[in-house]
Amino acid sequence: xxxxxxxxxxxxxxxxxxxxxxxSMEPMATIKAPVDAVIAILNDPQYKVAGTKTAQRxxxxxxxxxxxxxxxxxxxxxxxxxxxxxxxxxxAFTDVFAQFLxxxxxxxxxxxxxxxxxxxxxxxxxxxxxxxxxxQIVRETLSTPVNYRMIKGGEGRWMVYDIIVEGVSxxxxxRTQFASILSKDKPAQLIQRLNEKLTEQNKRLAENG
Amino acid sequence: MAMKPRRSFLVVVVVVLMGSLAWAxxxxxxxxxASPGDDAAATADSVPFDPFDNPSENRSGExxxxxxxVADPFAGLNRxxxxxxxxxxxxxxxxxxxxxxxxxxxxxxxxxxxFFFNLLSPVRFVNCIFQGKWKSAEGxxxxxxxxxxxGCLGLYNVVRDKxxxxxxxxxxxxxxxYWNVDNGFFIVWxxxxxxxxxxxxxxxxxxxxxxxxxxxxxxxxxxxxxxxxTNVVAYSVRVVNDTSFRIGDYETLKNASLDPYEAxxxxxxxxxxxxxxx
Numbered sequence: 001x002x003x004x005x006x007x008x009x010x011x012x013x014x015x016x017x018x019x020x021x022x023x024s025m026e027p028m029a030t031i032k033a034p035v036d037a038v039i040a041i042l043n044d045p046q047y048k049v050a051g052t053k054t055a056q057r058x059x060x061x062x063x064x065x066x067x068x069x070x071x072x073x074x075x076x077x078x079x080x081x082x083x084x085x086x087x088x089x090x091x092a093f094t095d096v097f098a099q100f101l102x103x104x105x106x107x108x109x110x111x112x113x114x115x116x117x118x119x120x121x122x123x124x125x126x127x128x129x130x131x132x133x134x135x136q137i138v139r140e141t142l143s144t145p146v147n148y149r150m151i152k153g154g155e156g157r158w159m160v161y162d163i164i165v166e167g168v169s170x171x172x173x174x175r176t177q178f179a180s181i182l183s184k185d186k187p188a189q190l191i192q193r194l195n196e197k198l199t200e201q202n203k204r205l206a207e208n209g
Numbered sequence: 210m211a212m213k214p215r216r217s218f219l220v221v222v223v224v225v226l227m228g229s230l231a232w233a234x235x236x237x238x239x240x241x242x243a244s245p246g247d248d249a250a251a252t253a254d255s256v257p258f259d260p261f262d263n264p265s266e267n268r269s270g271e272x273x274x275x276x277x278x279v280a281d282p283f284a285g286l287n288r289x290x291x292x293x294x295x296x297x298x299x300x301x302x303x304x305x306x307x308x309x310x311x312x313x314x315x316x317x318x319x320x321x322x323x324f325f326f327n328l329l330s331p332v333r334f335v336n337c338i339f340q341g342k343w344k345s346a347e348g349x350x351x352x353x354x355x356x357x358x359x360g361c362l363g364l365y366n367v368v369r370d371k372x373x374x375x376x377x378x379x380x381x382x383x384x385x386x387y388w389n390v391d392n393g394f395f396i397v398w399x400x401x402x403x404x405x406x407x408x409x410x411x412x413x414x415x416x417x418x419x420x421x422x423x424x425x426x427x428x429x430x431x432x433x434x435x436x437x438x439t440n441v442v443a444y445s446v447r448v449v450n451d452t453s454f455r456i457g458d459y460e461t462l463k464n465a466s467l468d469p470y471e472a473x474x475x476x477x478x479x480x481x482x483x484x485x486x487x
Contacts, residue, residue, distance in 0.1 A: 076257040104465040112457050126260035141319050141369065142454050149261055162259070167483025168476045176475045177468045193467060201464075 027131040027150045028123045030067070030158040035118055037063045042113045053110065053208065060106050069159035070098040072151060076161060077174040081182040089187045096194045103201050114139070131158065279405060279478050280394040290397040291470045297400070298459060306452035313453075320364045321450045325443075327356045327363025332418045336379035340387045345376035377487045381418070382411025386485035395474055403477040 038060050041047065047056040074094040075082050085093060121134040129152040137144045147164040162171040181190050281287060310318070330353035337346035352366075352374040360367045368374040385407050386392075393406025404412065416422050421443070425435050433439055466472035 076259075079257060101465075104461065108457070108461045124261075130260045132261050140315060140454060141322065141366075149259065164483075166480055168479040172479060173466075173472055173475050177466060177471045180468065180471055197467065 026123070027125075027148075027158045028120055028133050030150070031133045031135070031148050031160075032120060034063045034067050038109070039113075039118075042109065054205070057103075057106050057110060057205070060110070061102050064102070064106070065098075067160050068098070069151060069153060069161050070094050072159070072161040073097070073101075073171060076171045077178055078182070079175050079179070081179065081187070084182070085187045089191060093187070093191050093194070096191060096198055100194055100198050100201070103198065103205065107205060119143075128152065279392045281474070282394050283396065287395060287397040287474075288470050290399055291403075291473070293399055294397065294402055295463075295469075302449070302452055303456060306449050306456055309449050310453040310456065318450055318453055321446065322454070323356070323360070323366045324363045325447045325450075326366070327353060327360065329419055331420060332381075332415050333379050335418055336381055336384045336415075337376065339381075339384040340379065342376070342379070345379065348374045348376040377484065380411055381414035382408035382481065383485050384414075385411055386481070392478070392481075395478070403473060405478075405481075408481065 041056060041059050041063065044056075046052065047059075071094055074090070074097055077097070078085065078093070082090070117138040119136040119138060121136060123134065124132045126132070131150045131152075133148040133150065135146050135148070137146055144166060145164075148160045149162040149164065150158045151161050153159050162169055164170070178190060181193070313321075330349055334346055334349040334353065337343075337349055352368050355368055355374070356363045356366055359365075382405075390407050392408070396404050396406065396409060398404055398409070401412070417426055421435060421440060429435065462472060462476065463469045
């Protein structure tokens with residue numbers, strides 16, 4: 001258990017009065033703690049000041065990062081081409097893809113968070129090691145189903161390996177895109193394209209403060 | 210009146226599409242292998258195990274993987290249409306919907322949304338019946354009755370928080386999918402966006418079932434109400450109003466992708482598949 005995770009859990013404790021929810025290592029609690037912490041950061045008045053967007057993004061990233069199993073996510077998106085990657089390519093891909101996803105979605109919630117409600121609908125277990133947490137994001141009158149598919153890692157910690165938004169799996173969506181690139185290009189070229197996207201993204205984010 | 214030619218045109222379109230739907234069944238899976246970006250070549254052993262992918266209640270069962278493979282024989286044309294719709298969104302729809310969101314207060318926008326939603330209840334109701342989803346049909350029917358009366362012709366959705374009155378939304382494309390009609394192939398329509406051959410036929414069916422077009426089809430002349438202008442205006446208002454709730458979503462998915470066309474194509478297929486499985 002990392003320090004970041006403990007901070008997330010601690011923040012969750014301080015923000016809610018529901019006892020014991022964070023202690024239990026149930027999949028739903030593993031989602032709820034960081035999600036609540038992110039909402040707290042989004043509502044934190046210290047980040048309402050101009051020029052604090054980057055600091056806020058870093059803070060959110062620290063809370064959210066441990067939720068996800070990026071090795072698993074990378075392996076699943078690249079799927080049958082994963083064996084074409086050598087060890088350093090695997091590491092490079094995982095790193096750039098994680099940052100790319102983080103940037104994209106954190107920027108989205110930073111830009112558009114308006115007190116959406118998160119409704120926790122329940123959790124399904126396929127086995128001791130696979131679970132799915134079902135939630136809904138309610139914005140104005142629109143509710144968007146978001147499901148987190150989780151796997152229990154070696155340390156006995158539940159981690160997300162796929163997110164399903166309105167029935168669309170993030171992993172499968174990237175899988176088709178990567179497959180069409182990897183059917184023509186080498187792994188190094190895909191990594192480079194992701195790096196270019198990331199640089200472009202970082203530049204834009206820096207300009208927006 | 211001008212009603213006749215439009216009707217016969219519709220009939221021709223439906224017949225042609227129905228015909229090609231049967232024909233499209235075979236080449237759909239065969240030609241999919243030619244498109245490298247697809248999950249096509251991904252046989253069961255090369256796709257990472259995900260236990261939640263083949264839920265037992267899914268009627269299509271192990272066909273699931275194959276159903277995700279939708280041929281795209283007109284990829285070139287589709288990509289061009291995708292670019293056209295993309296420009297249309299950024300140059301017209303987004304500015305209009307953003308301005309509309311500023312000018313029109315949220316409660317009004319919600320009422321407009323609820324009004325159209327209620328108006329289209331019969332379409333969803335009939336499609337529940339077509340799929341034998343009696344509980345959902347009952348929910349649709351009750352909500353329609355309550356909202357049309359107590360909800361002032363649908364301007365208010367008074368049962369929004371009651372899950373039993375809010376079943377999953379059904380349409381004719383889903384009905385066809387439920388009865389194992391194949392997607393055929395992928396199409397991007399100008400203005401209307403992504404679809405498949407099956408869902409296009411479905412949309413035509415839903416169009417025929419919407420109360421206003423239905424009146425037109427059975428030659429009820431309700432004056433202004435059934436005029437083409439009214440229809441176009443109503444459709445435009447609905448699209449702008451719906452978009453005003455979703456500004457930013459399209460941009461995010463687009464920015465998050467390396468190949469936007471491929472990303473939206475796959476998202477469309479996955480989304481439809483999940484709705485049919487519901």
